[in-house]
Amino acid sequence: MPADDSTPHGSHPARPGAGTSDHEPSPPSPATPLAGTADAGPVTDLEDDRAPAQATGPGPRALAARAALRDVPHVPGAPKPDPVLVADGVVRRFGGLTAVDVAHVEVQRGAITALIGPNGAGKTTFFNLLTGFDRPDEGSWTFEGRSLARVPAHRVARRGMVRTFQLTKALSRLTVIENMRLGATGQVGERLLSAMFGRLWRGQEESNTRRADELLRRFKLDAKREDFAGSLSGGQRKLLEMARALMTEPQMVMLDEPMAGVNPALTQSLLGHVKDLREQGMTVLFVEHDMDMVRDISDWVVVMAQGTVVAEGPPDAVMADPAVIDAYLGGHHDTPLTEEDEEQQVAAAEAELEREHDREVG
Numbered sequence: 001m002p003a004d005d006s007t008p009h010g011s012h013p014a015r016p017g018a019g020t021s022d023h024e025p026s027p028p029s030p031a032t033p034l035a036g037t038a039d040a041g042p043v044t045d046l047e048d049d050r051a052p053a054q055a056t057g058p059g060p061r062a063l064a065a066r067a068a069l070r071d072v073p074h075v076p077g078a079p080k081p082d083p084v085l086v087a088d089g090v091v092r093r094f095g096g097l098t099a100v101d102v103a104h105v106e107v108q109r110g111a112i113t114a115l116i117g118p119n120g121a122g123k124t125t126f127f128n129l130l131t132g133f134d135r136p137d138e139g140s141w142t143f144e145g146r147s148l149a150r151v152p153a154h155r156v157a158r159r160g161m162v163r164t165f166q167l168t169k170a171l172s173r174l175t176v177i178e179n180m181r182l183g184a185t186g187q188v189g190e191r192l193l194s195a196m197f198g199r200l201w202r203g204q205e206e207s208n209t210r211r212a213d214e215l216l217r218r219f220k221l222d223a224k225r226e227d228f229a230g231s232l233s234g235g236q237r238k239l240l241e242m243a244r245a246l247m248t249e250p251q252m253v254m255l256d257e258p259m260a261g262v263n264p265a266l267t268q269s270l271l272g273h274v275k276d277l278r279e280q281g282m283t284v285l286f287v288e289h290d291m292d293m294v295r296d297i298s299d300w301v302v303v304m305a306q307g308t309v310v311a312e313g314p315p316d317a318v319m320a321d322p323a324v325i326d327a328y329l330g331g332h333h334d335t336p337l338t339e340e341d342e343e344q345q346v347a348a349a350e351a352e353l354e355r356e357h358d359r360e361v362g
């Protein structure tokens with residue numbers, strides 16, 4: 001989704017690696033930051049982004065999340081030992097197209113789960129449904145055991161499940177601190193002005209500003225506090241989106257393509273912050289095309305294709321799964337034609353040529 005897309009839905013080109021952004025300052029380090037960085041701890045200083053990744057190893061919560069998932073079968077819809085989010089029979093149709101048809105999926109509490117799949121697989125639509133930005137035709141889902149069906153987005157956020165929201169044009173024209181304050185309402189995209197000036201806001205302004213400033217310091221955006229959000233680099237925007245999502249102190253954070261448009265200079269910082277969310281006890285579900293990031297930080301991967309979940313498992317197992325390779329490359333990519341098929345195809349083509357010739361002649 002482009003940074004200025006004002007809708008929660010967008011279609012995104014496939015990205016084989018961390019993208020670069022025109023907005024981003026040029027990276028001082030030529031090293032590929034995603035290579036060999038598994039579970040480096042959170043980077044706490046922008047200067048550190050330019051240093052080689054520290055091999056600090058997985059944190060205690062990362063180890064716990066992986067241990068908890070160790071015996072979960074690698075099958076679509078696999079039950080988890082401690083699911084925080086459970087979806088059942090969620091269907092979304094657009095006219096004749098079934099964009100989402102998820103029979104059953106569970107997201108493990110305290111883990112980082114990646115939602116991957118080829119373009120058009122239904123990932124963003126599923127995300128929008130879960131977070132109340134869109135309504136399904138069928139299905140139900142629960143968060144912390146409570147139904148979220150028909151709960152609007154701002155209430156979903158208040159219940160502890162937030163998603164990052166791309167910087168819309170309107171948000172780009174607000175300062176960084178104003179964006180953070182909007183995050184405190186739990187819903188950035190909706191009722192922008194009433195959230196800014198309404199009565200809901202006034203009483204809490206001071207504590208919200210304190211929290212906003214703390215988060216800006218943590219995300220190294222405090223120097224940008226009064227700058228227009230639109231002036232930030234691609235990577236800084238992603239940091240702002242994440243910081244803003246944390247204003248409501250959520251239990252679960254949904255990240256929509258956190259690496260899209262991020263220059264390699266900031267990827268370490270972003271990866272560190274996502275891992276840090278897990279270390280603070282949050283559950284993370286993210287949609288991402290960048291497979292290096294998926295491999296690096298995920299405890300579990302859910303793969304969608306044509307609206308359904310086609311595979312689940314830890315990153316390495318999932319990426320070696322023929323069903324996943326098929327989903328990405330198309331079902332017939334490596335099926336060689338038999339001699340019979342080939343003869344039939346040649347015969348059909350010759351017959352078509354003959355018919356065409358006959359039409360032209362007579």
Ligand SMILES: Nc1ncnc2c1ncn2[C@@H]1O[C@H](COP(=O)(O)OP(=O)(O)OP(=O)(O)O)[C@@H](O)[C@H]1O
Nearest residue numbers: 010011012094099118119120121122123124125126
């Ligand atoms: N509002 C809409 N109206 C009509 N069709 C839609 C709408 N939103 C999504 N679709 C269609 O639903 C399907 C799933 O789209 P979706 O964007 O959810 O896929 P995705 O997996 O997120 O893809 P990408 O990785 O490209 O973002 C696509 O065929 C898309 O064209």
